[in-house]
Amino acid sequence: MTARNGAPATRDIPEQRRVLAVLVLAQLLSGAGLAAGITVGALLAEEMLGSTGLAGVPSGLFTAGAALGAAGIGRICRRWGRRPGLALGYATGALGSLGVVVAATSGSVPLLFLSLLVYGAGTATNLMARYAGADLASPARRGRAVSTVLFATTLGAVAGPNLVEVTGELALSWGVPRLAGPFLLATAAFGAAAVVLAALLRPDPLRLAQALARRPAAPAGPPAPAAGEERRPATGPYRRGVVGGTAVVLVGQLVMISVMTMTPVHMQAHGHDTGAAGLVIALHVGAMFLPSPLTGLLVDRLGRRWVAAACGPVLLAAGALAATAPPHSVALLATALVLLGLGWNFGLVSGTAMVTDALPPERRAPVQGLVDVGIALAGASGSLASGLVVMLGGYPALALAGGLLALTVVPLAVWAVPQSEKS
Numbered sequence: 553m554t555a556r557n558g559a560p561a562t563r564d565i566p567e568q569r570r571v572l573a574v575l576v577l578a579q580l581l582s583g584a585g586l587a588a589g590i591t592v593g594a595l596l597a598e599e600m601l602g603s604t605g606l607a608g609v610p611s612g613l614f615t616a617g618a619a620l621g622a623a624g625i626g627r628i629c630r631r632w633g634r635r636p637g638l639a640l641g642y643a644t645g646a647l648g649s650l651g652v653v654v655a656a657t658s659g660s661v662p663l664l665f666l667s668l669l670v671y672g673a674g675t676a677t678n679l680m681a682r683y684a685g686a687d688l689a690s691p692a693r694r695g696r697a698v699s700t701v702l703f704a705t706t707l708g709a710v711a712g713p714n715l716v717e718v719t720g721e722l723a724l725s726w727g728v729p730r731l732a733g734p735f736l737l738a739t740a741a742f743g744a745a746a747v748v749l750a751a752l753l754r755p756d757p758l759r760l761a762q763a764l765a766r767r768p769a770a771p772a773g774p775p776a777p778a779a780g781e782e783r784r785p786a787t788g789p790y791r792r793g794v795v796g797g798t799a800v801v802l803v804g805q806l807v808m809i810s811v812m813t814m815t816p817v818h819m820q821a822h823g824h825d826t827g828a829a830g831l832v833i834a835l836h837v838g839a840m841f842l843p844s845p846l847t848g849l850l851v852d853r854l855g856r857r858w859v860a861a862a863c864g865p866v867l868l869a870a871g872a873l874a875a876t877a878p879p880h881s882v883a884l885l886a887t888a889l890v891l892l893g894l895g896w897n898f899g900l901v902s903g904t905a906m907v908t909d910a911l912p913p914e915r916r917a918p919v920q921g922l923v924d925v926g927i928a929l930a931g932a933s934g935s936l937a938s939g940l941v942v943m944l945g946g947y948p949a950l951a952l953a954g955g956l957l958a959l960t961v962v963p964l965a966v967w968a969v970p971q972s973e974k975s
Contacts (some may be wrong), residue, residue, distance in 0.1 A: 564697075565764070567755055574698065574752045575685055579678070582642060582745035583708025583841075584715075585649060585738035586678045590842040591618035592716060593668070594817050594939075595826065596652075596731040600661055610668050612935035615809065617648070617672020619928030624673070625680055626921015633756035634684040635749060637917075638677055642746035645674015649738035652891020653723075656732035671735075674742040676924060678705060683920045686908045687757035692852060693765060695905045699848025700956075702901065706841040716830040731826075761913040795908030798923050799858045800961045802930045804899030807867050807954040808892055809872060810934035812836060812939075815889060817939075818947040822879035832886045839893030847901045851871060856909070860902035860965035864958045866895035869956020875948035888951070906968055 593610035603607070623639055629637035651667025654660075682701045689697035719733030728736070815836075816829040851859045870891035877884035911919055941950045 564690050565688055565694060567757075567760060570699070571688060571753070571755070571757045572685055573701055575681055575701050576749065577752075578638075578642070578745040578748045579701055579704035580707050581623045581741050581748065582645075582674070582678050583705040583741070584711060585642075585645060585674050585741035585745070586705065586709050586837075588649065588671075588734035588738035592695050592731045592734050592816075592826070594813055595820065596656060596664075596729075598817065599729075599731060600659070600664060601657070606870040609665075609936065609939070612932045613665055613668040614672035614675060615928045615931035615935055617669035617928075618676035618679075619672070619925045619932065620669070621645075621676035621961070622921050622924035622928055624681060625677060626918050626924070629758055629921070630917035633759040634687070634917075635753040635756045638681055638684065639746045639750035640752070641673050641677030641680070642742045642749065645671055645677060646742035646746065648673065649735045649742060653728055653732045653739070656735075657707045657727070672928065674738070676928060677742075677745075679900075679927065680920070680924055682904055683706045683908070683916065684753075684757050686904065687761040687913070687916070690782030691909060694908060695851030695856075696845070696848035697899055698904050698908075699844035699846075699851075699901050702841050702897070703844035706838060706844075709837040709841055710834050714830055714834045716826050720826075732872050735968070759912065760918060761916075765773060765913045770789075791910065792968050793906045793910035794919065796964050797856070797860075797903040797910070798926060799903075799964045800863060800899050800906070800968070801903035801923065803958060803964070804863055804867065804896045804903070804962050805927045806930040806934045807871070808840075808896040808934075809931040811871065811892055811951050811954050812889065813935050814938045814947055814950060815874070815885065818879065818942070819882075819885065824882065827901075828882050832882060832889050835886045836889035836893045837888075839890040840897055841893075843894055843897050844901060847897050851902050851905050857965045857968065859898050860906070860968070861962045862918040863895050863899035863902070863965075864961040866891055866898060867958030867961075868955040870895055871951045871953075874951035875955075880950045895958065902965070948964050 583963060593614065597610040621644065625637045625641045628640060646903045648667050648670030652664060652671060655667050657663035685701035686694050715737060716734055719737050720730035721733070723733035724730055725737060812833070816826075819829045819832065820826075830916045847859065870888050873884065873891065874888035877888055879885075907920065907923055908916065938950055941953070
């Protein structure tokens with residue numbers, strides 16, 4: 553891609569380095585909070601509700617809460633900038649995490665459900681931070697900027713599931729149920745991320761990008777877009793970028809959440825303990841974020857459409873392996889979940905770049921908020937349906953159906969980005 557004046561838009565403005573550094577620090581902290589619901593949410597619900605068919609309810613609730621959180625964060629970012637929006641989102645997630653602990657301790661199912669909705673705001677913020685990384689990035693480096701923020705989530709997100717036993721023992725020593733332990737960690741993790749962003753995310757990347765986009769043109773000739781930004785209307789092929797990029801992300805989220813949610817339940821039903829389930833989920837979450845630098849490089853070098861299209865076959869391979877793996881084989885289930893995370897990563901990074909490419913700075917925040925509302929709703933739908941599908945048809949049926957559904961991203965990716973555009 554080239555800048556409007558014909559020169560390649562390859563350089564980021566100086567402020568981008570500080571913005572990425574602060575976002576990386578916040579994501580390192582918040583990743584542990586993200587892992588709590590993924591690892592033990594379904595198990596906690598099964599324990600409190602006494603039904604495997606309802607084990608997908610917690611994931612559905614916190615992803616529904618993520619939808620509400622994404623909409624609210626998008627509106628706050630549009631009006632006041634990324635810093636207050638992201639900081640408030642993490643603070644809300646911390647409050648919800650604490651509520652889950654109280655609910656588990658008191659045995660209150662209504663409070664558990666309400667708290668999981670509020671907890672969802674933290675998970676929404678964790679994903680929405682990637683947009684802040686892209687605000688000041690040049691188009692030629694946008695994939696890498698998005699992937700840098702996602703990659704920073706890896707440490708906490710991978711460590712979180714492996715701390716299930718440790719946090720469970722700590723919770724028991726405080727008179728709290730074992731499965732609520734990871735939510736104690738989430739309370740601290742989301743709270744710390746909120747403080748970091750509120751104190752350090754200056755300049756605000758979205759507000760600066762908007763200010764640079766409004767900068768008067770130089771007298772000598774046509775203006776180069778701010779921060780390498782191409783001023784394109786969200787019409788024609790660029791509207792296709794918004795629609796197609798969103799669809800790729802939503803399909804990936806639906807498939808990933810459905811299979812991931814029921815994997816710990818499937819493993820526990822076949823005699824595996826929470827430590828084994830935590831290991832599998834930790835590897836899965838690592839695959840969701842760890843490949844991000846390579847994915848971002850591929851998105852920028854090979855093009856958005858090709859990485860987005862690759863998402864489908866990778867998710868199909870994950871579903872097929874999960875469906876056919878012997879239930880006693882932790883290694884094969886872990887491999888399937890690693891492929892599941894990798895396919896999701898391909899779709900999220902490429903789809904995010906496609907959507908951001910198509911939007912000028914002044915229109916980004918509300919549209920991006922709606923995209924993440926869709927992500928959360930797709931996750932909620934997958935979570936709520938996954939338990940019922942497993943109850944009626946078994947875990948293999950769920951995994952295989954998800955893999956086949958993922959193939960729809962291939963034509964979507966080809967349609968969304970014109971062949972003439974490399975990225």
